[in-house]
Amino acid sequence: EITDVDLVASQMRIASGESLADLGLSQDSLVIRGAAMQCRITPEDPTNGFRPDTGRITAYRSPGGAGIRLDGGAVLGGEIGAHF
Structure with a gap:
């Protein structure tokens, strides 16, 4: 959203062998507006070596x-199982 480039689609195309030039992208062509941040919250047990809990x-x-x-799935009262 900060570059108007679909990063996932671009990564998939690059992984299949295309280049940045094939996608019409170069570092000079990117205009950055704003910032992005990703945060993950995972349940860990600090008394057990921070193993998953x-x-x-x-x-x-x-x-x-x-x-x-916000892209998330946490809700108050939600249960965190062993396969998070």
């Missing part, structure tokens, strides 16, 4: 506001 989400507040996009 399971449990229920007892507190959760998602961010919001102008220009904020």
Whole structure:
């Protein structure tokens, strides 16, 4: 969203052998507007070497506001299983 380039589609095309030139892309052609950040929250047990853990989400507040996009699946009361 900050470059108007579909990064996933571009990565798939590059993985199949196309070049940046084939995609009509160059570093000079990219105009960056804004910033992006990715955060992941994973349940870990600090008393067990930070190994993965399971449990229920007892507190959760998602961010919001102008220009904020959230792709997530956490809900208050949600159960985190062994296959997260």
